Amino acid sequence: MHDALTDSKALLIRRWGELGGYWGISRTMAEIHALLFVTGEPLCTDDVMAQLHVSRGNASMNLRGLTDWGLVQRVHKLGDRKEYFQADTDVWHMFETITRERRRREVEPIIATIDRCREMVAQLDSREDRAADETRGFCRRLDELRGFLTTMGALFELALRFGPTGVAQLAPLIQAASGQPGPRGPTPAAAPRAAAARTGSKRAKTRARRPRR
């Protein structure tokens, strides 16, 4: 090899890129982000084009997408007309940006939908017709889902407030918690099913394929 550093960066960029696919982010966008992240220094469009072998249009579009996410910022160098792009290298701050953006784009719309669904069946709720049970069950699940989403939102908010060091300090709690049966909240539905289903999901990945061929 001629340059271990370059190879190492390339490896991370590639992996980060394919990971982007899992997250509904285009591979190129993720790769550009990774490139800017590992580089640390501001890069211009031509740098991105050269290092990632993408077209100018593609680079431009995705760089704009990244700035729209707030993950990348435009910077200018004195005496240079080119626009440079620099990634946020503070990982925790990156997380904050992504969290807020995803909440705005995804969580809030789904909560609005849940509320609307709830309204649609509100009048049925009190009536005593054949579908009363079904309706009640549906509403219960709707409410649980909504509660979960807001609770998770609150947890993230809290995590952001505590910051990286704050959350890191919580780690020892895990050790303590895993020693005892667990201070798990008394949720009637959750506790009994947890153990059984967990082993089930574990088996799923290694279970024998359907007896075929």
Next chain:
Amino acid sequence: MHDALTDSKALLIRRWGELGGYWGISRTMAEIHALLFVTGEPLCTDDVMAQLHVSRGNASMNLRGLTDWGLVQRVHKLGDRKEYFQADTDVWHMFETITRERRRREVEPIIATIDRCREMVAQLDSREDRAADETRGFCRRLDELRGFLTTMGALFELALRFGPTGVAQLAPLIQAASGQPGPRGPTPAAAPRAAAARTGSKRAKTRARRPRR
């Protein structure tokens, strides 16, 4: 309308489906999951085909995908040869399943990649060549990223241990925290940039388009 309950379910299913796209999950898979979730009762392949207007092959593939995720379980009814599928309706447990699965599929591989990247530049690290600064910066970011991932993993682990009610009890803390300047951990890099960048990202979504046309 002839059935508000049906319409309400359909709405949630549709929204849930399009949300799936953001998460690298196919729309149909998300819709099937939503259908099973809102129904609560076990459904067979034909039910899914009829209610979602998808082919048998498509339904079969995605139902299997969901069971592989551990979000849906096969159930059998006595005296019926058909296989039925039932979604986990405990939202918190669903979250646990998804968290563990995503960690296994995504977080662990990226951590392995980071470690490998770290090894690749390990020998360069000590040398005193021209790229020493660059290498040091790269390694620092690598370490930060790795630390963040493990910390978040720990946080999720903790959240799962506390369970829904446990986390919900944390909510009041947020109110308390938002009153004061914030007990945010003393992270040299994070604090100063947070305010500026946040307004930046907010402006991004409403900012004036490029002066065009």
Next chain:
DNA sequence: GGTATCTTTCCGACAATTCTGAAACAACGC
């Protein structure tokens, strides 16, 4: 073993996303 019933896989067709290259656009200096 044979048949009926249900499930899974395969592959061509279709749809959506992503990428490229070129043209249009803006900014700057002369």
Next chain:
DNA sequence: GCGTTGTTTCAGAATTGTCGGAAAGATACC
């Protein structure tokens, strides 16, 4: 104003992903 430099957009091409229907496979019951 006009050329130079750099950026953004757009339409079509290419890639990728998803779906439907049919054929093959598995299982239970007779």
